[in-house]
Amino acid sequence: xxxxxxxxQYTFKALLENSIKKFEKEKALSLVDGEPISYRELYxxxxxxxxxxxxxxLKKGERLLFIVQACHSGALCILEL
Numbered sequence: 001x002x003x004x005x006x007x008x009q010y011t012f013k014a015l016l017e018n019s020i021k022k023f024e025k026e027k028a029l030s031l032v033d034g035e036p037i038s039y040r041e042l043y044x045x046x047x048x049x050x051x052x053x054x055x056x057x058l059k060k061g062e063r064l065l066f067i068v069q070a071c072h073s074g075a076l077c078i079l080e081l
Contacts, residue, residue, distance in 0.1 A: 013050075016043050 010018070019028070019039045030036035037045070058064060 013046075016046065 016039070020043050024040045025038050027036040028039040028042040053064075
């Protein structure tokens, strides 16, 4: 994944994994009054949410509603979709 054209073929997970390789310790997400988290932390938190959804029995095509607060976890839920 080197050019903007390459982005069309990648999922969020693939983009995040690529970002970890290049920017593991760099800030990835920050809220106004919160501590920023790194790409590594973002990835690890996204795996928790991903596994939670997989283990919940949710199937592809089913609807899901997230009610989230303005926090890192809320942003991750939105990104996972």
